[in-house]
Amino acid sequence: MKSSLYHRLQPFARIVAVTACLWTAISVLGALQTYSDNLRAGVDSHYPALLATWFVEYAVPLIVLSIVLSSALTRWPTLIARPRNVVALFAVLVLLFQPAQWTWMAWQRGLLQIASVQDAWQLLLKMLLVGWFSTTGTFAAILAFFYFRQARERELAWQRSQTDMLNLRLALEEQRMLALRAQLEPHFLFNALNAISALVRGGDRPLALHGINLLSDLLRYVLSASAGTTTTVAAELRFVQDYLDLQRLRYGDRLRMHVDGADALLQEVPCPPLLLQPLVENALRHELDCTEGASDIRLAFIREKDVLLVRVTNPVGQDAPPNPGAGLGLANTQDRLRLMHSEASLSAGRQGERFVAEIRLPLASAD
Template sequence: MNRPLPTLKPAVRTIAVTVLLWTAITALGALQTYSDNLRGGAASHYPSLFVKWFLEYAVPLIVLSAGLSLALGRWPVLLERPRNVVGLFFGLVLVFQPAQWLYMAWLRGYLPIDSAGALWQLLMKMLLVGWFSTTGTFAAILAIHYWRQARARELAWQRSQTDMLGLRLALEEQRLLALRAQLEPHFLFNALNAISALVRDGDKTLALGGIGRLSDLLRYALTASVRNTATVADELGFVRDYLDLQRLRYGERLRVHIDGVSELLEQVACPSLLLQPLIENALRHDLDCREGPGDIRLAFERDGDTLCIRVANPAGPGTPANPGAGLGLANTRDRLRLMHPSASLQAGLQGDRFVAEVRLPLALAD
């Protein structure tokens, strides 16, 4: 019993709009005829003209417009192929057009017809009266139907794009969380290694100091884990603390030169825990691979609308072309790409040094 309700309201709306439209057209047509009669000096009565126009012209075209609109709405397959459109038009010509002519002839008193000649004259009169209005109505209904179909496809496409964008954003957020979950244990593992080395050496005082520094580092890491971005200045402060912890392990061998520090670093946004994996990578491929003091260089330089960050360390003769393809650098590269399409990380040998270069857009931090 409730099934016809969803289709009843659109049908009523279609019929109501059709009646209103043709009533308005009838009012304008009757007004034009009334004006022409007055200019020609003929007696004229506008209400009578309106009723005549409505009964003779509007009623058939209301039936055609509403019936065709409802049929196309219910059976859109009627217009799926050009031959269907042609067939529908010829059906209109063969069925509706004669019915309209007979209706108008009945209203005008042309019936009954007593000869073939009278029938021919009637057809000629009705041809000029109804052909163009009927054909024009058919064309207008088809145009409106095609427009509605195109609009529906466009809205469906927009909804699909919105859904895809939402799904992609959700996937990117989950991926970012996964990258963070990988990075933080990785950092913790390496920091604990530094402290465990002090314990093995029997230096409890330095080990306790290292644990204190580690707690400060973990406090920053936990805070950073709930933020998408940090400032480069904050990350530099975290790296300095991290180097102080590593200095307990490496002693005077750990030498890091930092250049280009300015107020600009307070304004540039970057992924949290950005610099630490780069410095850790440099330590692993510098101090852990050779004897003697290290030579790690961290430099900041503005290049147009980009902040360039370079971390460089010496590369021995047997160093592979891409020694920095581990978890830390891989995660850093992915997190940069998720933060901004123009952010990037390039790493590789440049002469006798391995260089990791980060490029960040000069976007204000949150």
């Protein structure tokens, strides 16, 4: 209960303290200016008395105005949401506060001895120009402060909404990446198990056991790579070579792949996990599974300015479809590249008598 009351009174106490300090400082400067003017004019005066007059006559009414108006706008910020509301507030200032301020100042100066209507009229004419500048200036300054604070709060709210939106988008993209990877890893596992099952059906149990050991090593890499969002092209190349060792247990000497351009640069180029395996597995499936001869799969790494090209090609027959094998593996690879970097891409299609899958990886982050 006490804590809640404290939090409610804290903004009001801050307004009172700031307003009192501000107008006290203005009174000190105003009294000093009056004292200086009196000295130059040869008028005897006392600075403490001038300070008291300045504070009581000018500062006290404006402190009250500042506190009341600031408290009202803090509690009801919609009071200045529309121009007509501001006009209404200014009308209250003119019709209520200004006469009250004149009466206060006239009482402090001993001018309220009114014997006739003429005396009242003369007093009104005398006070008509008193306090207008300071009162309207205070009113305008308070409104400007609250307009600025509202604009600042809207800007901060907009920034928070943008940050929340970006965080949400990032979370969605990460979930999408995980979903794509969850689709891809069973796909890889299914093809690896197919290679081992072919050995089991062939009755070669020692070779099948060796294949299981190779698969265990591959799965160990998949699990470690899946813990992060990126790996390196060099690590992916080693994984593909191990994957091909497993597939050779099934295809034998028919499985042949030539690698060109593998150098130290590949250690520095980031890429999504399981980037190369779908491309190589796609080449295997649409060459060795469709022909009886040896494969002619080529994997090349080519640097072009600030881009690394990763190109996987394999022969296609004359009766093959225009885009053979562009299925789940390649589609997922393309989506994961786009999520990793906006300039990374995958293109795949038939070029003459070969099917070409080409990845473009920016090198800016690797230099």
